Amino acid sequence: MHLATENEQYLSELPEHAGSFKDTRIVEFIFLLSEQWHLDQSTRYQAVELLERFMIKQVEQMWETSRGSDKGGAQGQGSSWSSVRDQIVNTFVLRLVSCVQLASKLSLHYCRVTSDTALKFLQSLKYSYSKQELLESELAVLNTLHFHINVSTPLAYLELLLEVLGHNGCLLPAKPLHQLCVQLLDFCYLTRETIYDTLLKITIENSTPSKLQEAKFLTVKEDFMLLAVGIVSTGVFILSPRRWEQVVEHLNCITGITPQSILEFSYAVLSHILGSTAP
Secondary structure: OHHHHHHHHHHHOOOOOOOOOOOHHHHHHHHHHHHHOOOOHHHHHHHHHHHHHHHHHHHHHHHHHHHHHOOOHHHHHHHHHHHHHHHHHHHHHHHHHHHHHHHHHHHOHHHOOOHHHHHHHHHHOOOOOOHHHHHHHHHHHHHHOOOOOOOOOHHHHHHHHHHHHHHOOOOOOHHHHHHHHHHHHHHHHHOHHHHHHHHHHHHHOOOOOOHHHHHHOHHHHOOHHHHHHHHHHHHHHHHOHHHHHHHHHHHHHHHOOOHHHHHHHHHHHHHHHHOOOOO
16 A cells, blocks of 8 residues: 555656656666676666656756756757756766665665775776765765655565465465566566557557657556556466466456556567567
């Protein structure tokens, strides 16, 4: 109930540009960096969500500041935005590393990313940041997010749903199903745009969605509960297809998400895994 309430609250306050910093290249960068630093599964998702929320707030704040100080009309606004964009680009990798650091501290206090480790990595990319600048970057992320950084990730939703299914008596292969679901979650993060584009077209039954339909679909793309339900459903369909209908019924009872929505999400994921749109 707590996760469902948290999810609904997040969706009700969703910023207009939510998802803008979940580009495949950014997600892949974070996943590979987390793997290099031997961080656990939850850390990489936490880092993606932290970076996304921080960057959106930072861009909004910088844009408002530049607009407030600009008196030169449309041409001046163009140069102001160019300046904001340059600032974002110049510090982006530093901010990304800071988000991974913060996520590691939330997840594994005994295996957190130290300043020395982070600096060594940045130096390998030819950046010459100091330890002080690295600490200031972490503080910038914390201040911008008002220290609200312990956000639930889709992995938490996924694992809780698996626990509830087991408690409800669904006889599922727990360990292999969990492993498969994590792989599917990685896949959905890395192919986010294509999967949700397919899901949108299925939902509206039209291959050319309008701008308004895409805007309204934003809450679907950011719905962690739907993502987790869709991942569990897809994992069960792959590992235990005979139990799939029973699991979908249970997921519907647990979350209130309709069987049709669960089916459509699983179809969107499976069609991209298989590289086919066959039924």
